[in-house]
Amino acid sequence: MVSWFDPFMLVKMALRAAFSELIGRQADRRLLDALEAPMTEPSDFSVDANGGLREEVWFDYVADLGDGWNSTYSVALAVSRKTLTLRDAAGLEYETRGGEILVFGGDAVYPVASVNGYEERTLRPYAAALRGQRPPPHLFAIPGNHDWYDGLTSFVRLFCQGRHPAGLPTRQRRSYFAVKLPHGWWLLGTDMQLESDIDAPQVRYFQAIAAQMRQEDRIILCHAEPAWLWPQVRPPGDRTDLENNVEFLQSRVLGKKVSVFLAGDLHHYRRHENHEGRQKIIAGGGGAFLHPTHIPRKEFQLADGFTLRACFPSIAASRRICWRNFGFLWKNPRFGVFTGILYVLLVWPLMADAGVGSVSSETSSPLRGTALLDPVFLLVTAVLMLGLIGFADRRFGRLRGLAGLLHGLMHLTAALLIARGTTLLAGSVLGLPFPSPQRDLLCVALIFLGGFFMGPTIMGLYLLVSLNAFGAHPNEAFSSLAIPDWKNFLRIHIDRDGRLWIFPVGIRRVTRAWKPASSVDDPEWVADPRDRRATPPALIEPPIVIERSAAPPRDAGRARVSK
Incomplete structure (x- = not known):
């Protein structure tokens, strides 16, 4: 894990961040990419290779990864499996399949972006996990602030130029994307840069995508940061542009079609829901250090009517974890x-x-x-x-x-x-x-x-x-604690009836001991059985099911928040 209180690393990161912010203001990389890659059609996963309509699709959402090996590889290993049986707290089991699409939801490397950083901290774990497993999923990615710390150069080189990082095929040509899914669902990913700003070419891109949608179509919208929680968790007066830009996209461009908002940046799982069944989910547990869930202290009801339904770790556990700061020296x-x-x-x-x-x-x-x-x-x-x-x-x-x-x-x-x-x-x-x-x-x-x-x-x-x-x-x-545990990602399924299933997958304690696999048909590294404290992937809460008609999900109204 990155040592965030290493003075030398902090100075280096501060200089890179200041330089990137200055360059970003003067020369926005997104504008150059828009000139090099003119308006493109959405990636179409609503049809199969033979041109027939798909009946269903699976995909995975992983955000805030590329920090420690144990945490990143534990998540990658769960994502890479052909099938993953998940059990909820009540003992019910769900058989899930590895996704045809893999979404990196922002901050794919820490502490700052570089080609070597991506290779060492992110792509190597995924290449090792996918070895001998299912066909590699198609990778789509949006940048977070850490991806922007080199001016987005490494991100564009790896994910927007038709390369195959870690053997994963890529389709997007800009730092934002649109994917057409079966049964009228769409997956959109935005790039708000360091200043939480949406540029004009990006607005035109999503306007063109929205023009292709039918009235009844629904959207899964991915942002690198959770705009809906910023007024509660950010210091007063800090970065309000993000919320305004999200509202602009939702009301002026996408026409209230968004049923699910996804974001990372906060390294935990937190889900809000309103009376219409719309979801706002933070799932930033792809490998970065853990963030607390016990702040803000009074945010169970957001200003827009969304209510907190679940978080991982629990509020009580998060508060207890903070006491580990008595051992600050041990970690730093x-x-x-x-x-x-x-x-x-x-x-x-x-x-x-x-x-x-x-x-x-x-x-x-x-x-x-x-x-x-x-x-x-x-x-x-x-x-x-x-x-x-x-x-x-x-x-x-x-x-x-x-x-x-x-x-x-x-x-x-x-x-x-x-x-x-x-x-x-x-x-x-x-x-x-x-x-x-x-x-x-x-x-x-x-x-x-x-x-x-x-x-x-x-x-x-x-x-x-x-x-x-x-x-x-x-x-x-x-x-300061550099906790690799409490990881999470989302496994999402659009079934044959057009329903959207969201499986929030949590790993309470990641594996810390590995051994080389005995077969080339297995991932490169497998868990050492001597690490008996590691826990398998499990459901954080029962799956959230959203009907094609955007009616409230089946578990709407039942709060599962441990205090």
Whole structure:
């Protein structure tokens, strides 16, 4: 899994993201692709190879993948099977088939897009999982923000130029697509870029697609991000354009034909439903680290009448998982190196004047006297405080400045106490003279070790309290844990009667031990039976069934939310 609190990786990613956003504003790659690939017809899966009408079709939706091997490969292995028997909580079993279509629903690689990144983190797991299995499905993909961090160059090269990444045939020529399905169903995927913006050629493309639809046709609409949840989970005033663009597409272009909205970006499963049976489903569990489900704290009823029906993991489990931040250092040792160096820089100007016994009592401790007025100490302290106030989540609202200040004071207090203890040990206990190289080396080493352990511990405590008490820092509090478990994807079936079946597939604990397969007819790697804690794919909730007439699904009105 990506170590999101690795300072070096964060700096590299921030620079790439800033560069991509600047380039995206000045030279939108989608406009160039529209010129190179003029208006294209939808990919038609409503007919078979002989031109006859298809009676049914299966396809899979996987979003937010390409992070850790164990998580990505566990999902790929489930997707690749010819058949997959799924059991729900009541013990009912459903026989499902591997899809003819595979949809990557955004953020197909982490932390930033590159050809090598896609190959190593995404395509290799899928190529290994599909070996010796069913015929490879046709791949369609939409980009998320991480796919855009190289200006969409790698995404277009792999998925929009007729290549066969991981042996998967591709048909789309732009970063958005339309697929015609049996019985009047359509599958559409959009590209909202980094600015949550829909470009004019894309609007014209979907207008042309909509003109081919009949009045009774229905749409499954894929976005990389869940616009319907942004007002609740995003900080105030953050990225409202996405919701406006989705509403524009739905009301002005697609004409209220959308029965199912699909999105990723949030790395969990969450389903909302309205009284008409329309579905809004987040299924971002393709391989990336887990996101919490216990925020927002008051979002069971969305503003547009959609009610929360299910989530995975449960709200209670999500809250418990957050307590793992007490072990922040275990998951983020490089962050400990950073805080160790920071603590040394913070208190060393004081230590230089903090002799023990050989100097006056005023300067014998870095915790008192004129030492605290050292200009270098004050400068580093100011940078620390301002940095942590800026880091504080806008979800704190008016308490943001206070939250950042308290966080900074915790680090400052810890650093000063470590410095005080180091001074006493060096002078009073060990009797090392001041100044001396031995004393300096010992003090630097002990302060670094203190910062290595205390800095991450304080950060973990801050993230735990922020999320569980205030609903702030949901991304940071769970990215720090790099949890590969609680994965999910959607298996979707249009049956012979035109009904749409959505099977939400969850993997509670992914496999962590693998062994080479004994046959070339098997996937390249199979689960090692010694990993007895791994769990098989299972239904998160009973399948959602939408009638061709868009009537409410069979399980409408029954909430399955564990609190």
